[in-house]
Amino acid sequence: MNLLKKNFNFKKNVFNNKNIFNKKINLSFEFFPPSKNKINKSFWIKIKKLSLFNPKFISVTYGENNGNRLKTYNFVNQIRYYTNLDSVPHMTCVYENKTELKKTALKYLNLGIKHIIALRGDYLEKSKKPNLYALDLVVLLKKIANFDISVAAYPEVHPEAKSAKFDLLNLKKKIDSGASQAITQFFFDIENFLRFRDKCSGIGINAKIIPGILPIYNFNQVYKFCLVSNIYVPEWLKSLYLKSNQNNKEKRLISMNISINMINELYKEGVYDFHLYTLNKLNFIFSLCNILKKI
Known part of the structure; x- marks a missing residue:
């Protein structure tokens, strides 16, 4: 049975559990560069x-061939200027060559x-094949300076990978070439993550x-992304959203509950670092983290 389902109490939520975090957990957040009219x-x-x-860092996504690359640089710089938070840029290889990547680095x-978070990235044109991969970017960055490099990992296998073994070996190559840690694609099946960690x-x-x-x-937006990204969505989770008549506020409370339960179960398994994909929903993420802080 899925650990999250087994420990998810639909009637009594985790907000009332005061004994989840006796030790410190480390959070980090991902943002995308906001449009100018939203930066005020x-x-x-x-x-x-x-x-x-006390987040360890805030990462900023990197656009491909759409003007967001400069936005990433500017937003990273602004975070450093306006806050005391550590800002970490994403870099991707698609639509880039080694000369341009070196300039950016x-x-x-x-x-x-x-x-730096070193990623391959995706072409807008699905038929195109990359000339450079994340592994090439890791090698390039390490030649420039002793960068601290994070890379991507896929507990449920990258949708373009030849096999799970190929995907895992590719991660090992990135780590062996100088990456210091990996941040996973999001998931909803904790057991998949734990199996993946064991395989690593x-x-x-x-x-x-x-x-x-x-x-x-x-949920509808997330579910569509899951379908194209090889991310397993348990039936019980789909039922919570698709077969329920809760309003949006109630569904977001459920969402917070699910995220906190995931962190709780992973914490019990010796995981103390968590990277939150915020989608720039600042109030929502702040409310979630505020609950985490209190329990």
Whole structure:
């Protein structure tokens, strides 16, 4: 039985459990660069409120061929200017060559940024094949400076991978080439993550594997992404959203409950670092983290 389902109490939620975190957990957050009209004083007040949870870092996604690359650089710089939070840029390989990647890496290095999340990225045109992969980016970054590099991991296998073994060995190559930790694609089946962690250990991957947690703000949007990204959605979870008549507020309370239960169960399994995919829903994420802080 899925650990999350087994321990998810539909009548008595985890908000009342005061004994979940006797030890410190480490949070980090992912944001995408917001549009100019959304960056105002109120926005920065909300970002600064996240410092109450002492996040290890805030990562900023990297657009492919759509102007977001400069937005990523600017937003990373703004986070450093307006807050005391550690901002970590994503870098991707698609639509890039080694010369441009080196220029981007040196720009971040000149800002004093040495933590990079190195990703392959996806082409907008699905038929195109990358010339460079995340492994190539890890190697390139390490030649430029001693960057602290995070890479992606896929507990339920990357949808384009030839096999689960191929995917796992590719992760090992990235770690062996200089990446210091991996952040997983989000998931909803805890047992899949735990099996994946065991497999990583079994082939000699000793780097930290940080679970990516996606608090569900809009289930329909998340479900569509799961269908194209090889992410398993348990039937009981679908039933919570698709067969219920709760309003949006009630569904978001359920979402917080699910995320907290996931963190609780993973914590029991010796996981202390969690990366939250925020989708820039600042109020929602703050409420979730505030509950975590109190329990």
